[in-house]
Amino acid sequence: MxxxxxxxxxxxLLTDPLFAQSDIEKRIQTQxxxxxxxxTIDLGEGIFHxxxxxxxxxxxxxxxxxxxxxxTILTFKSQVAGAEGIxxxxxxxxxxxxxxVQDSKGDLxxxxxxxxxxxxxxxxxxxxxxxxxxxxxxxxxxxxxQVMIDSCIAIGASDAGIYVGQSSxxxxxxxxxxxxxxxxxxxxxxxxxxxxxxxxxxxxxxLVFDLPDLVQKRGGYVRVYNNLIKENNLAxxxxxxxxxxxxPKGSGVIVxxxxxxxxxxxxxxxxxTAGVSIISYFLTENKITDKDYYPYPYxxxxxxxxxxxxxxxxxxxxxxxxxxxxxxxxxxxxxxxxYDGIVDKEILDTHGQPKPENKxxxxxxxxxxxxxxxxxxxxxxxxxxxxxxxxxxxxxxAAEMKQP
Amino acid sequence: xxKLFFILFLFVGLFLSISWKKVPMxxxxxxxxxxxxxxxxxxxxxxxxxxxxxMPYVLNAxxxxxxxxxxxxVRLPQNSxxxxxxxxxxxxxxxxxIIKTFxxxxxxxxxxxxxxxxxxxxxxxxxxGWVSLPYIWDxxxxxAKLEVAGGNTHVTWRDEKGQKRELEYLIPNxxxxxxxxxxxxxxxxxGPSARQLNGNYPYEQxxxxxxxxxARVQWLKGVPQDITQLPFEGDYADATVDLNDRARAYLDIxxxxxxxxxxxxxxxxxxxxxxxxxxxxxxxxxxxxxxxxGSGNLKFDIVPGKPNESILIYRMESLDPGxxxxxxxxxxxxxxxxxxxxxxIKSMKQE
Numbered sequence: 001m002x003x004x005x006x007x008x009x010x011x012x013l014l015t016d017p018l019f020a021q022s023d024i025e026k027r028i029q030t031q032x033x034x035x036x037x038x039x040t041i042d043l044g045e046g047i048f049h050x051x052x053x054x055x056x057x058x059x060x061x062x063x064x065x066x067x068x069x070x071x072t073i074l075t076f077k078s079q080v081a082g083a084e085g086i087x088x089x090x091x092x093x094x095x096x097x098x099x100x101v102q103d104s105k106g107d108l109x110x111x112x113x114x115x116x117x118x119x120x121x122x123x124x125x126x127x128x129x130x131x132x133x134x135x136x137x138x139x140x141x142x143x144x145x146q147v148m149i150d151s152c153i154a155i156g157a158s159d160a161g162i163y164v165g166q167s168s169x170x171x172x173x174x175x176x177x178x179x180x181x182x183x184x185x186x187x188x189x190x191x192x193x194x195x196x197x198x199x200x201x202x203x204x205x206x207l208v209f210d211l212p213d214l215v216q217k218r219g220g221y222v223r224v225y226n227n228l229i230k231e232n233n234l235a236x237x238x239x240x241x242x243x244x245x246x247x248p249k250g251s252g253v254i255v256x257x258x259x260x261x262x263x264x265x266x267x268x269x270x271x272x273t274a275g276v277s278i279i280s281y282f283l284t285e286n287k288i289t290d291k292d293y294y295p296y297p298y299x300x301x302x303x304x305x306x307x308x309x310x311x312x313x314x315x316x317x318x319x320x321x322x323x324x325x326x327x328x329x330x331x332x333x334x335x336x337x338x339y340d341g342i343v344d345k346e347i348l349d350t351h352g353q354p355k356p357e358n359k360x361x362x363x364x365x366x367x368x369x370x371x372x373x374x375x376x377x378x379x380x381x382x383x384x385x386x387x388x389x390x391x392x393x394x395x396x397x398a399a400e401m402k403q404p
Numbered sequence: 405x406x407k408l409f410f411i412l413f414l415f416v417g418l419f420l421s422i423s424w425k426k427v428p429m430x431x432x433x434x435x436x437x438x439x440x441x442x443x444x445x446x447x448x449x450x451x452x453x454x455x456x457x458x459m460p461y462v463l464n465a466x467x468x469x470x471x472x473x474x475x476x477x478v479r480l481p482q483n484s485x486x487x488x489x490x491x492x493x494x495x496x497x498x499x500x501x502i503i504k505t506f507x508x509x510x511x512x513x514x515x516x517x518x519x520x521x522x523x524x525x526x527x528x529x530x531x532x533g534w535v536s537l538p539y540i541w542d543x544x545x546x547x548a549k550l551e552v553a554g555g556n557t558h559v560t561w562r563d564e565k566g567q568k569r570e571l572e573y574l575i576p577n578x579x580x581x582x583x584x585x586x587x588x589x590x591x592x593x594x595g596p597s598a599r600q601l602n603g604n605y606p607y608e609q610x611x612x613x614x615x616x617x618x619a620r621v622q623w624l625k626g627v628p629q630d631i632t633q634l635p636f637e638g639d640y641a642d643a644t645v646d647l648n649d650r651a652r653a654y655l656d657i658x659x660x661x662x663x664x665x666x667x668x669x670x671x672x673x674x675x676x677x678x679x680x681x682x683x684x685x686x687x688x689x690x691x692x693x694x695x696x697x698g699s700g701n702l703k704f705d706i707v708p709g710k711p712n713e714s715i716l717i718y719r720m721e722s723l724d725p726g727x728x729x730x731x732x733x734x735x736x737x738x739x740x741x742x743x744x745x746x747x748x749i750k751s752m753k754q755e
Contacts, residue, residue, distance in 0.1 A: 026553045026555075029554075030553045034552060052574070053580070056579065058589075080572070081725055081735070082580070082732065087579075089583075089586075089589075090582075090586075090589040090590075105726030112671065113589050132697060134697075142671045158696055163694075165671065166671055213673040213684060213690060213691070213693070214671070214673045214693060215673065239695075239697045239698075239699045239700065240699065240703070241692050241695065241699030241703050241704075242696065243691070243693075286691055290684065
């Protein structure tokens with residue numbers, strides 16, 4: 001009889017639904033490897049401690065689902081290997097929804113070379129205070145097409161919370177990004193719509209960047225609209241060397257060297273350095289050796305936004321603050337929009353003016369104010385005249401998304 | 405009667421233990437369960453004696469994998485051959501199996517004391533492309549079993565100085581294999597290129613250049629007969645080789661498999677493969693792209709003359725999974741490799 005009791009005890013132990021975490025990790029990883037095209041992987045409910053990067057490669061139409069951001073939590077706090085939390089590569093039409101990922105050593109979820117990637121109701125966060133030891137990106141599709149990031153939350157990234165790089169046909173909507181260095185960043189990417197998002201308490205709210213030395217060279221056709229971009233005044237905690245380490249705290253939107261950008265219907269509130277900055281790559285003071293790189297922003301259209309800012313000087317921190325304080329000398333009357341004024345001489349018309357289709361246009365914003373920094377001439381002729389910007393551009397078409 | 409009850413209980417218990425597992429079981433995988441199922445070896449499998457038609461080989465410069473030793477073999481399908489090419493990995497025909505066993509000698513000072521085989525990775529060239537499969541050796545060294553999800557195991561050994569070394573050895577999963585073995589999104593072998601095979605192997609009959617031997621047995625066609633015409637990548641550990649060549653060989657085999665224009669690290673814009681000539685792409689004064697805290701507060705990948713200001717060194721020295729490079733198959737610092745790249749950067753003129 002005793003044997004029977006012992007036997008039953010053992011079999012119950014083995015059947016415990018919370019059986020060893022390492023088995024769960026192995027089970028999830030095995031499912032990701034062996035998933036058949038068209039299948040769904042249900043992560044189940046619970047807090048799962050994962051010690052190694054989870055990865056999926058070469059799949060079609062696979063869904064990875066949780067039971068909700070508070071019910072399914074993958075934590076990578078004790079990660080020993082692999083840089084990412086989850087990595088998805090060389091796949092088509094992948095959907096991730098309804099779970100939380102936390103505290104990976106590198107990026108939380110990276111997708112590379114995926115045609116059709118959807119993140120829906122995913123929370124990706126580093127818990128604890130913002131720290132330079134946090135990973136770089138929370139949600140990180142790179143070199144992907146058909147990217148949909150919907151109703152996600154990104155917290156604590158030491159680079160960008162939601163970062164879409166070298167990709168095309170992108171929608172980022174209904175998301176919240178907070179306590180990241182950059183809330184949302186669209187980099188070297190084409191045809192992106194960023195709307196209905198909330199970016200609060202980051203160093204910079206929304207960044208639209210084009211950088212040199214990358215495989216996908218030229219981004220553009222980016223629309224940023226209907227977002228709440230508020231109080232992005234968090235101290236920059238990015239490790240130096242990364243481009244975002246140069247972002248001054250208090251930045252609402254920054255357009256860096258990107259062409260065809262439309263920023264409209266946003267609430268851009270109490271970002272203490274600038275609501276919108278439009279700058280060339282020269283302002284980063286990095287050397288350019290990439291011959292195919294285009295460092296100037298043009299065709300940027302800023303209209304119908306609401307700007308608000310409490311009066312006061314820009315935060316005195318970092319290189320840009322020094323420029324503000326000692327060169328631009330705005331004092332407490334800081335303009336909502338700044339433009340570095342460095343133009344590509346090649347694209348000017350015979351009167352030395354940018355052609356109408358290439359202009360920086362600012363019109364019909366509530367409380368709008370602008371300054372041309374004249375960075376090219378050592379900030380000598382800073383101008384606060386709005387007239388050169390009083391124009392409009394053809395509306396950019398919505399980013400087209402094929403439904404998977 | 406009592407016995408009957410016992411058996412009944414046994415069944416109930418078994419039934420419960422199956423039905424109570426709420427965790428869905430993964431689908432069955434189509435590959436052979438055990439390494440011995442393939443017939444790559446003859447005799448006791450742990451002796452790793454290649455069977456007929458299986459060719460052992462070595463590479464001149466090897467990827468650092470936590471000081472593990474490697475045995476390499478290749479098996480071609482019958483009546484087939486490889487066309488020679490000058491500068492990239494050889495194009496093995498469909499049906500090829502590449503076999504690599506990782507092991508640690510118990511004592512590096514005296515390898516006769518025995519060794520422990522850890523894992524054998526297979527690269528099989530199927531109709532649809534290459535497939536990678538990790539087989540993990542059992543403790544008794546009787547066979548290795550397929551573990552698609554990889555695993556880890558504690559390893560101890562004595563190094564050349566007689567020091568006891570130990571580590572938690574990580575066996576990559578199938579996807580992680582591809583994390584390195586990737587060209588244009590598809591699986592591919594990394595090591596066996598002409599430049600890497602251009603060296604001697606002690607065959608049973610006599611020591612011979614591997615490329616010439618492969619040509620002689622009709623495995624490789626189109627090999628130039630003049631040995632000086634063959635491409636050569638030296639052993640980075642060979643101090644008699646030129647420092648620049650050693651460094652480039654080291655970076656090629658340890659980094660270039662990902663960091664090349666068609667590899668998984670292409671999004672970084674840093675290309676450390678043998679064929680890269682652009683100095684910014686090779687890291688000189690190149691700013692990082694998505695390195696995050698991998699930058700270590702430094703501005704450039706390589707600053708000539710200044711190893712301490714070069715991100716390359718910082719990431720080679722790190723053991724933090726979010727910083728270290730390569731990302732996989734390293735949990736120790738490769739002291740000798742770091743020193744080589746440090747010396748190389750130091751030897752360059754500052755701008």
